[in-house]
Amino acid sequence: MIAALLGIFGLSLLLAMILGRTHARIWLGLSAIASLSGLYAALITLITTETWIWRGGIVLGGETPFLRLDGISALFLVLVCLVGGLGALYAHEYWSGHHHPRSAPGGRCWWSTLVLSMGLVLTCANGLHFLFAWEAFALSAYFLITLDHDRKDARKAGWLYLAASHAGTMALLAFFSALAARTGTWELGPVHAQAGLAPLFWLALFGFGVKAGMFPLHIWLPSAHAGAPSHVSAIMSAVAIKMGVYGIVRFSGWLPMPGSSGWVLLGIGCLSALLGIAFALAQNDIKRLLAYCSVENVGIILIGLGLSVLAVQHGQPIWGKAALAGTFLHVINHGLFKSLLFFGAGSVLHATGTRDMSRLGGLWKVMPWTAALFAVGAMAVSGLPPLNGFVGEWAIYQGLLRAVAQKGPAAGVLPAVIVLAGAGALALAAFAKAVGIVFLGAPRNKPAAHAVECGWIMRAPMVLLAMIMIAIGLLPGLFFRPIMGAVAVWAPQWAMADPLLATRTLGGAHTILICALIAGGFLMLRKIQGAGTRTGPTWDCGYAAPTAHMQYTSGSFAGIARGWFAWLLRPEIMIRRVRGHFPGTALILERVPETVLEKAVMPGAAAVSFVADGARKMQHGRLHLYILYVFLGVTALGVMVLLGGM
Amino acid sequence: MPLYMDIPLRLLFWLLLAPLLPGVINKVKAWVAGRQGPPVLQLYYDLARLWRKGVVVSTLASPGFIIAPAVAWTAVVTAALLLPLAGTGTAFSFDGDVLLLVYLLALARFCTAWGAMETGSAFEGMGAAREVSFAVLAEIGIITAILTLVVQSGSIALSSMFEPLFGPGAALLAVGLFIILLAENCRVPFDDPNTHLELTMIHEVMVLDHSGPPLAMILHGASVKLLLFAVFLAQAVLPLSELPLLASVAALLVSVLLITVAVGLVESLTARLAFRRVPLLLTIGFLFCLFPLLLTWMGDL
Numbered sequence: 004m005i006a007a008l009l010g011i012f013g014l015s016l017l018l019a020m021i022l023g024r025t026h027a028r029i030w031l032g033l034s035a036i037a038s039l040s041g042l043y044a045a046l047i048t049l050i051t052t053e054t055w056i057w058r059g060g061i062v063l064g065g066e067t068p069f070l071r072l073d074g075i076s077a078l079f080l081v082l083v084c085l086v087g088g089l090g091a092l093y094a095h096e097y098w099s100g101h102h103h104p105r106s107a108p109g110g111r112c113w114w115s116t117l118v119l120s121m122g123l124v125l126t127c128a129n130g131l132h133f134l135f136a137w138e139a140f141a142l143s144a145y146f147l148i149t150l151d152h153d154r155k156d157a158r159k160a161g162w163l164y165l166a167a168s169h170a171g172t173m174a175l176l177a178f179f180s181a182l183a184a185r186t187g188t189w190e191l192g193p194v195h196a197q198a199g200l201a202p203l204f205w206l207a208l209f210g211f212g213v214k215a216g217m218f219p220l221h222i223w224l225p226s227a228h229a230g231a232p233s234h235v236s237a238i239m240s241a242v243a244i245k246m247g248v249y250g251i252v253r254f255s256g257w258l259p260m261p262g263s264s265g266w267v268l269l270g271i272g273c274l275s276a277l278l279g280i281a282f283a284l285a286q287n288d289i290k291r292l293l294a295y296c297s298v299e300n301v302g303i304i305l306i307g308l309g310l311s312v313l314a315v316q317h318g319q320p321i322w323g324k325a326a327l328a329g330t331f332l333h334v335i336n337h338g339l340f341k342s343l344l345f346f347g348a349g350s351v352l353h354a355t356g357t358r359d360m361s362r363l364g365g366l367w368k369v370m371p372w373t374a375a376l377f378a379v380g381a382m383a384v385s386g387l388p389p390l391n392g393f394v395g396e397w398a399i400y401q402g403l404l405r406a407v408a409q410k411g412p413a414a415g416v417l418p419a420v421i422v423l424a425g426a427g428a429l430a431l432a433a434f435a436k437a438v439g440i441v442f443l444g445a446p447r448n449k450p451a452a453h454a455v456e457c458g459w460i461m462r463a464p465m466v467l468l469a470m471i472m473i474a475i476g477l478l479p480g481l482f483f484r485p486i487m488g489a490v491a492v493w494a495p496q497w498a499m500a501d502p503l504l505a506t507r508t509l510g511g512a513h514t515i516l517i518c519a520l521i522a523g524g525f526l527m528l529r530k531i532q533g534a535g536t537r538t539g540p541t542w543d544c545g546y547a548a549p550t551a552h553m554q555y556t557s558g559s560f561a562g563i564a565r566g567w568f569a570w571l572l573r574p575e576i577m578i579r580r581v582r583g584h585f586p587g588t589a590l591i592l593e594r595v596p597e598t599v600l601e602k603a604v605m606p607g608a609a610a611v612s613f614v615a616d617g618a619r620k621m622q623h624g625r626l627h628l629y630i631l632y633v634f635l636g637v638t639a640l641g642v643m644v645l646l647g648g649m
Numbered sequence: 650m651p652l653y654m655d656i657p658l659r660l661l662f663w664l665l666l667a668p669l670l671p672g673v674i675n676k677v678k679a680w681v682a683g684r685q686g687p688p689v690l691q692l693y694y695d696l697a698r699l700w701r702k703g704v705v706v707s708t709l710a711s712p713g714f715i716i717a718p719a720v721a722w723t724a725v726v727t728a729a730l731l732l733p734l735a736g737t738g739t740a741f742s743f744d745g746d747v748l749l750l751v752y753l754l755a756l757a758r759f760c761t762a763w764g765a766m767e768t769g770s771a772f773e774g775m776g777a778a779r780e781v782s783f784a785v786l787a788e789i790g791i792i793t794a795i796l797t798l799v800v801q802s803g804s805i806a807l808s809s810m811f812e813p814l815f816g817p818g819a820a821l822l823a824v825g826l827f828i829i830l831l832a833e834n835c836r837v838p839f840d841d842p843n844t845h846l847e848l849t850m851i852h853e854v855m856v857l858d859h860s861g862p863p864l865a866m867i868l869h870g871a872s873v874k875l876l877l878f879a880v881f882l883a884q885a886v887l888p889l890s891e892l893p894l895l896a897s898v899a900a901l902l903v904s905v906l907l908i909t910v911a912v913g914l915v916e917s918l919t920a921r922l923a924f925r926r927v928p929l930l931l932t933i934g935f936l937f938c939l940f941p942l943l944l945t946w947m948g949d950l
Contacts, residue, residue, distance in 0.1 A: 364769070365709065365769065367711045368711070371711075374711075382756075382759065385755070385759065386755075387752060387755060387756045387759060388749060388753060393749075393752055397745055397749070397752075400745065400748050401744065401745045401748075401805065404796075404799050404805045405805060407796060407799055407800060408799050408800065408802075408803045408804065408805055409803075410800065410803070414800075414946065417796060417942070417946070420792060420796055421789055421792060421793060421796070424751075424788050424789055424791075424792035425785055427752075427755070427788070428755070428784055428785040428788040428789070429785055431755055431758065431759055431781060431784075432778075432782055432784075432785065434759075435759055435762040435763065435766070435781050436778075438766070439763065439777065440766070443709075443711070443763070443766040443767050443769070444709060444766060444767070444768070444769030444774075445709050504744070504745075505743035505744045505745060508743035509743065509745070509749070512743075512746075512749065515727075516723075516724075516727055516753075519723045519727060520719075520720050520723050520724070523719040523720060523722065523723040524715075524716040524719045524720055526719070527715055527716060527718070527719035527862065527863065527866070528715060528716065530862050531704050531715050531861070531863075534701075534704060534861060534862060535703040535704075536703065536704045536705075537703065537704070537705045537706070538705070538706050538707070538708050539705055539706075539707065539708065540707065540708060541707040541708075541709060541858055542705070542707075542857065542858050543768065543770035543772050543773070543857065543858065544772055551769065553770075553771045554769050554770070554771055554774060555771050555773075555774025555775055555778060559774070559775075559778065560777070560778040561778075563778060563779065563782035563783075563928075564782045564785065567928070
């Protein structure tokens, strides 16, 4: 059954790659078939918790293909299929052949390649083929990011992505080769028995961490997500970086873990969560804000995973299971709300032509659907009840709090709880800003005032995502059950432990809450209608003629919290003040650079190329000088030998 | 007590008692200043009057402007219902409900900021920015206080979490929670609820454009939030659940009254802080919550 479904998944995507160039509708249909069959296969695997294995009879690159679909792969496959399918639908309108005749055919082809190669990454259980699939995935993502290659920022972002991605791949190449050399086989699987393999985890953490966008390896992520077309941003942020998370999750379950790995994961998670959201808050570009927010969410996932590793090391299945279930749910949750938010941002970009929040405003009037759906996504990403974001964070928090309550050696996770709370509150600030500046208030310029709502094809994926998110909030128990299947794969020794998550009670509380919220809002509207409403200009403590330009901007909204992180963010502010008797236009420009890239990586790279430039002068093509080098070298060696002999 | 009686009774406690607190604070302030001051029940009269009034809505505002106060009020009241009340325990408890409480307050904050951004006024945008920014530090403080209770009691459910500390730990935690109470409820020295100056406002500035029933809900919700923090503070440092039922309820009421009087005294005797100092004072509040955490943790090791 699963073989057939995965076969359909692969074949229809292959067909879509070939036919996608010319036949947009057939491509859409094939993408839908692939998504549904892949989703079905993943759900069967998650519910039955049976591992599907397939060995090919042929030899590919010296190895026989070996595919495996178990709980963890299936969990990530759900995301690949869901966002792969919905993104294809969204792209059908957003990046249609009508508007982008040159890049749309390539976009369709690479989209299918990306989805297929991500599916292969998840199912390949042979290290060699895994690397091939990984590279195909990395390259197709590159072509999607640079889809709009007339734009310089897209080309630059693509190059940076490619460079960072290959730095990671290099580590992975070393990792898989070392693993194969030590175990004697390319086939991947649990290798707990060989304790000597533990240090290899650091290689895997680096290699997959670059793709996952954990701090400070996230340098490629903001520009790639902001510069790409929005449906590409959605799949990159919601799914592609999860392939990195998948790698870390997978090998933290399979490898013998170094003693400090749990704490390191927890530490990197805290760093990513706090600094990622601090960067997000300071952005003025809505898609960069969303991209940095992905760094934060990867941080939250790593906090949960680090705690689970600690739980294994301390033999504590109860809170380990809660933390891991929360981690897995957060992987899904982030995929859902981040793709919804990027779709929403794409809809705004489509309608107004700008990503700069300080040029938008008041969009709810012209784009009520986008505004409402984006608001649902913003509330979910801020972890507000009764939506899905809260459920995932709640489970991770429970793992952390239980570890603290137990007062064992793992109670050192205390700082992680405080960091998580701080990151949550900063996320709320960042998304109150995003929603408030973009959709509320008055439009700040003409395109924002005359924008038009996106069509139903773009709206449908967003509505579906929002519905799933609300469903997870209301029925957490239902969604935790398949996730426990994935948890059982990661840590089979925990099979008997019940994590005591009060999911049904939480679901009940959420249901009551959502009823109360709806009833409260509805009663208030009724009350207002009865009471007689007058409309007028904003009173604002008596300003006579408020204009749209007087509104709080995105930069001023983030000002306070940006000040706290100024030591890291190093915001650049350019002010042209009002001067003289006939002053010109006053101006204030704010920009928050990608500090890690511009202040650390770039100077490092410049230093390397400075040294390399110096060394190049020694290679000038004059033979007699080369002979002199050899002579000097031999003499130096001779002197060393003589001195060593004495 | 059966659930169908318990919840309405609690609801009555929270809804009816809450508006008394601002009245007490104002009376204390008037008493310190040597004035007669408004009646203690003034907020009840205000709410009743506002509820009957019509509404003026900004032309820029979406229906969210009306709905947001209702959602925020519901979230705060639901959060309050999660709290146990002295010896009567809690109506509805499950592991991790303390997180629901914290995040329901966050939901209320999100909605208030939303309502403020609706009007497109720089003034109200400023209030929203201040509210969500300072709340970061306040939330860190609250979660630290909760961690202290978790370490102390070994439980992560509100119903069994309030096992008070003794000695210096309790005193430190009380001070820390009191500072956070002042910040979260927009009281002097963080915010001055009585003025309409740009320099002095956080919360009040966000609700400038609200009127009629939505404003009533905002005012009532604010008073419920104040009561919630006072009840939390009292139970975190006093062993109320160990007393007999009536005594514990009486002790809770008396301690809430004392906290309210203390708020009034602070408002009368201190000046508002400059805004750049607010994060400093909040950090001090966080530290006052952190030390008892370290004390309890070290005590257990």
